Structure formats: structure tokens, C-alpha cells
Amino acid sequence: MTVEVGKARRRKEDARLITGAARWTDNIRLAGMLHMALVRSPVAHARITSVDVTAAVRMPGVLAVFTGRDLAEEQGSLPCAWPITEDMLAPPAPAVAVDEVNFAGEVVAVVVARSAAEAHDALEAVDVDYDELPVVLDLEAAVAEGADLVHPDLGSNKSATWVYDSAEAGAGGDVEQAIAEAEVVVARTFRQQRLIPAFMEPRSVVVDPTPDAVTMWSSTQIPHILRWMLAATVGVPEHKLRVIAPDVGGGFGGKLQVTPEEVIALVVARRLGKPVKWTETRTESMLSAHHGRDQVQKVVVTAKRDGTVTGMRVELLADMGAYLRLVAPGVPILGAFMYNAIYKFPAYKFICHNVFTNKTPTDAYRGAGRPEATFAVERIMDELAAELGMDPMELRRKNWINHDEFPFDTVAGLTYDSGNYEAATARAVELFGYEALRREQNDRRANGDPVQLGIGISTYTEMCGLAPSRVLGALRYAAGGWEHAAIRMLPTGKVELITGTSPHGQGHETAWSQIVADRLGVPFEDVEVLHGDTQVAPRGMDTYGSRSLAVGGTAIVLAAEKVLAKARTVAAHLMECAPDDVDFSAGTFSVRGTSTTMSLGDVVVAAHVAHDLPEGVEPGLDSDAAFDPDNFSFPHGTHLCATEVDTRTGRVTIRKYVCVDDVGKVVNPLIVEGQVHGGLAQGIAQALFEEAVHDEGGTLTTATFADYLLPSAADLPHFVTDRTETPAESNPLGVKGVGEAGTIASTPAVVNAVVDAVRHMGVDDVQMPCTPMRVWKALQAVGGGA
Amino acid sequence: MRITVTVDGVSYSDEVEPRTLLVHHLRDALGKTGTVVGCDTSNCGACTVHLDGHSVKSCSVLAVQANGCEVTTVEGLARDGQLHPVQQAFHDNHALQCGFCTPGMIMQALDLLADDPDPDDAAVRHGLEGNLCRCTGYQNIVKAVRDAARRMSPGAGPEAEQVDERSLVDRTPLHLGGGE
Numbered sequence: 001m002t003v004e005v006g007k008a009r010r011r012k013e014d015a016r017l018i019t020g021a022a023r024w025t026d027n028i029r030l031a032g033m034l035h036m037a038l039v040r041s042p043v044a045h046a047r048i049t050s051v052d053v054t055a056a057v058r059m060p061g062v063l064a065v066f067t068g069r070d071l072a073e074e075q076g077s078l079p080c081a082w083p084i085t086e087d088m089l090a091p092p093a094p095a096v097a098v099d100e101v102n103f104a105g106e107v108v109a110v111v112v113a114r115s116a117a118e119a120h121d122a123l124e125a126v127d128v129d130y131d132e133l134p135v136v137l138d139l140e141a142a143v144a145e146g147a148d149l150v151h152p153d154l155g156s157n158k159s160a161t162w163v164y165d166s167a168e169a170g171a172g173g174d175v176e177q178a179i180a181e182a183e184v185v186v187a188r189t190f191r192q193q194r195l196i197p198a199f200m201e202p203r204s205v206v207v208d209p210t211p212d213a214v215t216m217w218s219s220t221q222i223p224h225i226l227r228w229m230l231a232a233t234v235g236v237p238e239h240k241l242r243v244i245a246p247d248v249g250g251g252f253g254g255k256l257q258v259t260p261e262e263v264i265a266l267v268v269a270r271r272l273g274k275p276v277k278w279t280e281t282r283t284e285s286m287l288s289a290h291h292g293r294d295q296v297q298k299v300v301v302t303a304k305r306d307g308t309v310t311g312m313r314v315e316l317l318a319d320m321g322a323y324l325r326l327v328a329p330g331v332p333i334l335g336a337f338m339y340n341a342i343y344k345f346p347a348y349k350f351i352c353h354n355v356f357t358n359k360t361p362t363d364a365y366r367g368a369g370r371p372e373a374t375f376a377v378e379r380i381m382d383e384l385a386a387e388l389g390m391d392p393m394e395l396r397r398k399n400w401i402n403h404d405e406f407p408f409d410t411v412a413g414l415t416y417d418s419g420n421y422e423a424a425t426a427r428a429v430e431l432f433g434y435e436a437l438r439r440e441q442n443d444r445r446a447n448g449d450p451v452q453l454g455i456g457i458s459t460y461t462e463m464c465g466l467a468p469s470r471v472l473g474a475l476r477y478a479a480g481g482w483e484h485a486a487i488r489m490l491p492t493g494k495v496e497l498i499t500g501t502s503p504h505g506q507g508h509e510t511a512w513s514q515i516v517a518d519r520l521g522v523p524f525e526d527v528e529v530l531h532g533d534t535q536v537a538p539r540g541m542d543t544y545g546s547r548s549l550a551v552g553g554t555a556i557v558l559a560a561e562k563v564l565a566k567a568r569t570v571a572a573h574l575m576e577c578a579p580d581d582v583d584f585s586a587g588t589f590s591v592r593g594t595s596t597t598m599s600l601g602d603v604v605v606a607a608h609v610a611h612d613l614p615e616g617v618e619p620g621l622d623s624d625a626a627f628d629p630d631n632f633s634f635p636h637g638t639h640l641c642a643t644e645v646d647t648r649t650g651r652v653t654i655r656k657y658v659c660v661d662d663v664g665k666v667v668n669p670l671i672v673e674g675q676v677h678g679g680l681a682q683g684i685a686q687a688l689f690e691e692a693v694h695d696e697g698g699t700l701t702t703a704t705f706a707d708y709l710l711p712s713a714a715d716l717p718h719f720v721t722d723r724t725e726t727p728a729e730s731n732p733l734g735v736k737g738v739g740e741a742g743t744i745a746s747t748p749a750v751v752n753a754v755v756d757a758v759r760h761m762g763v764d765d766v767q768m769p770c771t772p773m774r775v776w777k778a779l780q781a782v783g784g785g786a
Numbered sequence: 787m788r789i790t791v792t793v794d795g796v797s798y799s800d801e802v803e804p805r806t807l808l809v810h811h812l813r814d815a816l817g818k819t820g821t822v823v824g825c826d827t828s829n830c831g832a833c834t835v836h837l838d839g840h841s842v843k844s845c846s847v848l849a850v851q852a853n854g855c856e857v858t859t860v861e862g863l864a865r866d867g868q869l870h871p872v873q874q875a876f877h878d879n880h881a882l883q884c885g886f887c888t889p890g891m892i893m894q895a896l897d898l899l900a901d902d903p904d905p906d907d908a909a910v911r912h913g914l915e916g917n918l919c920r921c922t923g924y925q926n927i928v929k930a931v932r933d934a935a936r937r938m939s940p941g942a943g944p945e946a947e948q949v950d951e952r953s954l955v956d957r958t959p960l961h962l963g964g965g966e
Contacts, residue, residue, distance in 0.1 A: 017885030018873040020820015020860040027819040200886040249886030282825035505884030681923035705829035713911040713924040
């Protein structure tokens with residue numbers, strides 16, 4: 001049956017993408033279409049005292065200018081679907097600010113004109129007066145006694161506090177007791193700098209309001225959730241709203257959002273009765289599309305002198321920014337289950353405070369909570385190893401869950417179904433040349449080489465395949481985590497596969513075709529994958545959280561099984577035998593013990609024409625199925641990074657990067673490897689390059705690609721990648737998900753390598769991103785550096 | 787102002803505002819939406835096209851500056867259903883994911899190969915420094931460009947983008963349905 005699954009198929013998607021024939025939202029031109037541009041606040045916190053649009057309305061080509069007050073009733077409040085606690089504080093979140101602005105970049109007025117250029121020209125003619133208010137930027141200052149408030153009406157900058165205690169949950173011991181009795185305690189504070197997802201395709205939305213219904217094209221990861229939430233927010237009846245995600249140029253969580261701009265375009269297009277397009281500039285994107293990370297993590301681990309870990313306590317401050325976006329409050333909670341990682345911590349406590357600041361709202365960014373957790377635990381394992389004088393790899397081996405201990409109930413309350421950390425690590429160590437590099441490191445240290453060598457380890461796991469709906473419900477998330485698939489068997493034998501996943505670079509058209517081809521025994525080329533349009537694929541929970549294959553792929557398997565079950569009944573009837581006597585293999589039904597066969601194609605025709613069907617069997621072989629997983633999936637692996645650190649300049653160069661990932665069974669190794677590469681690039685970028693920086697007034701000073709350092713080809717090394725394959729037990733494909741693995745694993749590997757290179761000089765931490773300046777300063781602080 | 791620009795072999799005469807950028811002229815006036823805009827500061831390179839045989843970021847060229855010039859975009863590379871070797875190499879080596887940077891990346895790769903028909907990894911990485919990709923980590927792009935160099939040798943260069951018998955020989959059929 002597995003002819004296609006596991007094959008390195010070249011992608012179907014490529015044909016349009018390499019020839020310039022892709023269908024980006026910004027390519028859409030409708031008759032009579034108007035263009036929208038947005039006036040954004042230059043200040044981070046202010047009362048709006050007046051918005052004068054008189055001059056702007058008179059500008060050439062301008063049809064209308066709207067203020068927040070004009071749209072206040074229709075626009076509602078942007079949805080937050082994850083109220084993590086019953087008493088979570090949530091401010092109203094208007095798409096266009098009405099009385100006050102709470103971050104620089106917030107929309108304060110809307111210009112609609114005949115052309116995009118005319119709309120942009122008119123922006124400066126809108127005169128907004130601001131009465132500035134104190135700006136809250138720093139997380140620790142925000143929660144200090146007497147802090148200025150972002151939302152004075154709420155009475156606090158703390159939106160919510162969420163706690164997990166393994167003792168209370170019955171999943172482990174009491175961490176305070178572990179600390180009191182510990183032979184060794186290591187405490188560290190880590191900072192997850194603010195990042196910008198920086199998908200390459202700027203966001204774009206087109207709304208076509210006809211008297212019958214409204215169609216929205218949007219560069220989104222979540223057409224289904226968007227439709228539901230827009231209907232709930234703006235009051236367009238859901239059955240009168242069609243959402244289409246055409247080709248989408250990357251997302252990384254950054255397009256997992258119901259954006260102010262989508263709401264505004266919808267409201268304005270309906271108001272004017274004309275199609276409206278909005279496409280952001282890159283600077284708008286950097287300012288106003290949600291940011292990621294931005295946490296302060298206080299982590300304590302305890303251990304025995306022999307290296308056995310005994311407890312972990314984590315206290316987080318998580319920056320929500322100015323408002324609570326779609327899933328933002330839950331992002332740090334996704335990390336809560338991952339701090340214990342692959343280790344057998346017997347006691348664990350996690351406390352998270354979600355905090356408002358006058359900055360761009362944060363939300364999911366590749367990994368969403370799990371990279372932060374993995375960074376903290378993998379960094380502090382290195383610090384514990386240093387404290388104990390142990391090799392950091394040895395410390396990990398001593399504490400990780402052994403292969404024969406699965407399934408394993410963790411201290412965070414999860415059950416890891418499978419894993420083989422020994423195998424992945426052994427392979428990584430071999431590919432890396434661990435011992436030789438350690439020897440070289442020792443030589444360089446002994447020789448006082450100005451360029452020191454460091455080795456960083458990250459033995460990570462993550463929870464993927466989001467998510468069992470009952471778990472999401474228990475965590476107070478408003479939606480479910482199932483996924484849907486439907487199969488249409490066309491009379492000529494071709495197959496349409498309708499999926500609720502919504503790819504934006506992942507290659508679902510190719511991988512899903514491979515699954516269908518195998519299950520039904522049809523050619524790969526004969527499968528067409530339909531997605532991203534609520535009219536074509538009406539049910540779905542979209543693409544994020546490394547869920548599409550583990551959850552959506554399984555729904556495809558279930559839908560194919562339904563097709564075959566019915567086809568078997570029809571085939572048995574036509575071949576005049578009992579269904580139990582019919583075998584199916586490679587697209588052909590056969591009567592066991594005879595030479596009588598019938599192709600699936602013939603059964604499809606028979607079911608379609610319905611001339612001779614068994615009693616009670618409906619015409620057609622179409623099917624649909626939804627899958628809701630019982631458990632998450634848990635990819636894991638071992639990443640090893642060797643960095644060279646020039647102690648004279650602080651410059652860090654990655655000399656070698658090896659990763660061995662275990663993502664379970666693989667449908668398409670080419671796509672898996674590509675996902676790993678891209679994930680590594682983003683994780684390394686957090687370690688070394690990227691940071692969203694605000695000045696004292698709350699202005700984002702990294703609002704262009706000239707200031708926010710996305711790595712280029714010249715900034716990244718060649719990656720050595722390999723895989724081990726321990727199938728997941730939680731789905732019939734045995735797959736785990738790969739979208740986030742590289743990002744989650746690589747950041748701590750790189751930073752551990754940077755610190756390891758200069759640890760002997762007295763450095764025990766370098767804050768991310770580890771720029772030459774930061775590394776140099778860290779060396780200066782300990783009197784080191786050449 | 788009235789300008790005449792030849793784009794992918796077709797001559798277009800249009801009135802343009804003096805401030806119109808070449809990329810907007812291509813996309814909005816000529817419907818050449820294969821070329822895309824990724825930033826406002828000429829950092830990302832998504833809008834890269836060839837102007838008289840050399841790569842330029844079409845967001846940093848005024849349409850009027852292209853008056854009388856030949857512009858080649860990603861839409862002009864495949865001929866008669868035959869992919870250009872660079873396009874084919876991007877497909878074969880999985881050098882794209884979301885594909886938004888791909889048009890610019892391919893056009894820049896062509897320019898790079900014109901300057902250096904047999905670049906090593908470092909030369910490819912350096913040559914593509916002005917084109918950002920958020921999906922691939924660049925490794926497969928580097929692989930694709932080197933693969934394309936092998937397919938195009940000897941005689942890679944600006945002529946590779948022309949309808950040239952020599953380069954046509956290396957062009958393999960366009961697999962619209964994917965494949966190995």
C-alpha cells in the first residue's frame with residue numbers, strides 16, 4: 001500500500017509558483033474595486049482628542065474617510081478565543097481606535113480611494129490630535145507596584161495568572177519541597193526577545209460585497225476560523241460570508257489571526273457597496289501584524305550532586321502587547337507542558353502572568369510557547385551541567401526518558417506515546433564528530449586562541465498535532481482541534497480531496513495526494529487537493545501548530561476508508577459474493593480464492609450510474625470524515641551546533657550544525673527536510689539576529705528589513721540533517737508533525753554553543769540575539785576578551 | 787509621461803505618473819503579477835527582474851527609467867511549455883515553499899550565473915544576499931542554483947534567458963502535475 005507515502009515527490013504547487021502564475025490576494029482586481037489605506041498612530045499611548053478628515057476627503061480620488069467613531073458600532077471588538085482563566089482581564093479591542101490608542105501602529109482612520117496611490121496620498125491629510133499618556137513598555141516595570149496602566153479601566157496590567165502545580169495535579173511532587181531539600185539549585189532568568197514573524201508576502205485582503213453575499217479573499221492561515229469569527233464579530237451572517245485563502249506567502253503563525261484590517265475592509269466594503277482591497281506595506285506589517293515571543297522566564301532547577309534532577313519551577317511574564325489577540329493568552333500555556341521536556345523531573349510548577357504593554361499585540365509565532373520552554377530548559381540544563389562539572393550530554397543522558405519507558409506520563413500531565421532519544425542522539429553525535437570537536441575546543445582553550453570554539457546541545461521534544469478537542473476545552477480554548485477531509489470520486493476515476501487544512505507553503509497539495517494515492521490505489525497525478533475556500537472546503541480548523549498532517553492527514557485516511565468500505569459493498573454485489581470475501585489491493589477489488597476482479601474505477605462508475613446497487617445503498621462513493629486525536633504527537637530530536645566566537649569582536653560564526661529529528665513516519669522526505677531547514681533558519685535567527693526594538697516612547701525602531709535582521713543566505717550555514725523514525729502511536733499514519741521542530745530545537749543549541757565557547761572565560765549567559773556587541777560586552781563584563 | 791517598455795518580449799506603450807515604480811507599472815498597468823512586492827526598502831528582492839539583461843529590484847527603478855528598455859520577468863522564462871533550467875532546478879531541488887520570494891530569487895540566480903557560471907556554495911550565498919526567503923533556510927536554493935549551473939553549462943549567461951537553441955536543449959518539459 002505504501003507506494004507513494006515515503007516518496008520524495010516533487011511538489012505539485014511549484015508549477016504555478018516558479019512561473020509567476022501564483023494567485024496572491026494582491027493580484028486580485030475586481031471591476032469597480034476601491035483601495036483602502038490606513039492612518040496609524042505614531043504614538044504608543046494617547047487619548048485621541050480629534051480626528052479631522054475634512055482635507056483628506058477633498059483629496060483627488062478619495063471616496064470616503066472613516067474614523068473609529070464612524071465605524072464603532074459595526075466593527076465590534078476583535079475576538080480573543082482563549083480566555084485562559086475565568087477572571088482574565090480583556091480590554092475592548094476595536095479594529096479602528098475610537099477614544100484612545102494603545103500601541104504605535106494602531107489604526108486611527110481609514111481612507112478609501114480609487115487607486116492605492118491616491119489612498120496613500122490622502123493619509124497625511126488626515127489630522128489626528130493626540131493627548132499623550134504614560135507609556136508602559138517593560139514587562140517587569142509593568143507589573144511593579146504603582147506602575148502606569150495600559151488600560152486604567154482594568155485596574156491592572158496583569159491580564160491573567162495561570163498556574164500548574166504537579167503536586168496539585170497529582171502528576172508529581174511538590175517543587176518547593178524539592179528546592180528546600182536540594183543538593184544543587186540553579187536559577188536563571190532568560191529573556192525571549194520580541195520577534196516579528198515576517199512572512200514574505202505582506203498581508204492583503206479583498207472584500208467583494210454583493211447584495212447576496214460577501215466574499216473575502218485574505219492572505220490568512222485560517223479561512224475557516226476567520227469566517228466564524230468575522231461572523232461573530234461584525235454580524236455578517238455566517239452563511240452569507242465566504243472566505244478564500246488563495247496562495248498565501250508564508251505565515252509562521254503570523255497569519256493565524258483575525259486582523260483589524262480584515263474587519264475594517266469588510267465593514268467598509270459593505271458600507272460602500274463596492275469591492276475594497278487593502279495590501280499592507282512592509283513597515284505596516286512590521287508595526288501592526290502581531291509579534292511573537294517576548295517573555296521573561298525565571299527558571300529554577302534542582303538536582304542531586306550526581307546530576308539527577310529533582311525539580312523545576314518556572315515563573316513567566318508574557319507580553320500580550322496592547323490587546324489580547326486571537327490565541328495570545330494561550331501561547332505561553334502551550335509552553336507550560338514542555339518545560340520538563342524529555343527529562344524525568346519529579347516535581348514541577350509553572351506560573352505565568354500575562355501582561356499588557358503599549359506595544360504591538362503578540363500572538364502565535366512558529367512554535368508558540370514551545371520554543372520558549374525548550375530554550376529555557378535546554379539552556380538551564382547546560383548551566384546545571386556547568387555547576388556540577390558534568391558534560392552536558394552526560395547530564396541529559398542521565399535524566400531523559402529511556403526508550404523502554406514509553407508510554408511515559410510526564411510531570412506536566414501529558415502522556416508521551418513514543419520516542420527514542422538514545423537513537424537520535426547517537427546518530428547526531430556521530431554525524432557531528434562530537435569527541436573530535438571537544439578535543440579541538442580544549443586545544444583552543446589551552447592555546448588561548450582568540451577564536452574560541454563552543455558546542456551547543458539541544459535534545460528537544462515538542463507537542464504537536466494540535467489538538468485533542470477535550471484538552472483544548474479543558475484549557476478554556478473556544479474552538480476544537482479536529483480536522484476534516486472529504487473525498488469525491490469522480491466518474492472518470494479522478495479524485496478530489498477536500499481538506500480543512502489551509503497550506504501556505506507546506507506542500508499539502510503534494511503530500512495529501514500521496515496519502516490518497518496510496519489509500520485508494522489511484523495515480524498521484526489523478527488526485528486534486530482542494531482547500532482554502534469555505535465554499536469548496538466548508539469544514540476545517542486550518543493550519544498551525546504542526547497539526548495538518550497528524551490531524552488533517554488522519555482525516556484523509558478515515559475518509560478513504562469510508563470510500564473503500566462502501567466500494568467493497570458495491571463490488572461484492574456486482575461480483576456476486578459477500579463483502580467479507582472481497583480483498584482490495586492497489587486499486588483493485590478481487591474475490592478471494594478466485595480470479596474475479598474489479599477495478600475501483602469500475603466500482604466508481606457503477607456507484608455513480610446507480611443502475612445496479614445493493615438494496616439500501618445510496619448512489620456515489622463520496623465520503624467525508626473528521627478526526628479528533630486522543631493525544632498530541634511528540635516529535636523529538638537532537639541538535640548539535642558548533643560555533644566559533646571571536647573574542648576580539650564578539651562575532652559568532654556557526655561552524656557546524658547537525659540535527660537528527662524524529663518526526664515519526666514521513667510522507668514526503670523532501671518536504672520534511674525543507675521544513676527542517678526553514679525551521680532551523682528561524683530558530684537560529686532568534687539566537688543570533690532578530691529583535692523587535694522599541695525606543696523609550698514605544699516607537700518600533702526595527703520596522704523595516706533594513707533594521708530587522710532576517711538572515712540572508714550568506715548569514716546561514718549548511719545544515720546536516722538526518723532522521724530517526726519512531727512512529728507516533730496517536731494516529732494511524734504514525735506521523736508527528738515537522739513544521740515547528742527546527743525552530744524549537746535550534747535556538748538553545750546555538751546559544752548554548754555561544755556560551756560554551758566562552759564559559760571558561762567566565763561568561764555564563766548571553767542575551768538573545770547574541771550579536772557581536774552583546775557577546776563582546778559579556779566578555780568585557782568578566783574581564784575577558786582579547 | 788509616455789513610455790514604451792518591452793516586457794517578456796511584448797512591447798507596451800503607456801502613460802505613467804513620473805513617480806510610478808517599475809514594479810507597480812508591471813503589476814498594475816501590465817498585469818505582470820508574477821513579480822511581487824515584499825518590502826518598501828529594497829531589502830527583500832522579491833521584485834527582482836532583469837532590465838536590459840541585468841537584475842534590478844523593480845521597486846527601486848522608476849517606470850520612466852525603463853523607457854526604451856527590455857524587461858524580463860519570471861513570466862518570460864518558460865517558453866513553449868518548457869521551463870527554464872533555473873526554474874526546473876528550483877522545482878527539482880525543492881527550493882521553494884510558499885513561493886513568494888521565488889520569482890525574485892530565480893531572476894537573481896540567473897544574473898548570478900551570468901556572472902559566474904560555476905559558483906561554489908559561498909558564491910551562491912553571497913550572490914543571493916539581497917534576496918530574502920523566510921521558508922527554506924536557503925539550503926535548497928543554493929543546491930538548486932548549483933544544479934542549474936550544471937544544467938546550463940557551458941554557455942550560461944544572459945543568453946540563457948533568450949530563446950536560444952543551446953539553452954533550449956537543456957529545457958525539460960513542464961511537469962504541471964508534479965512528479966519525480
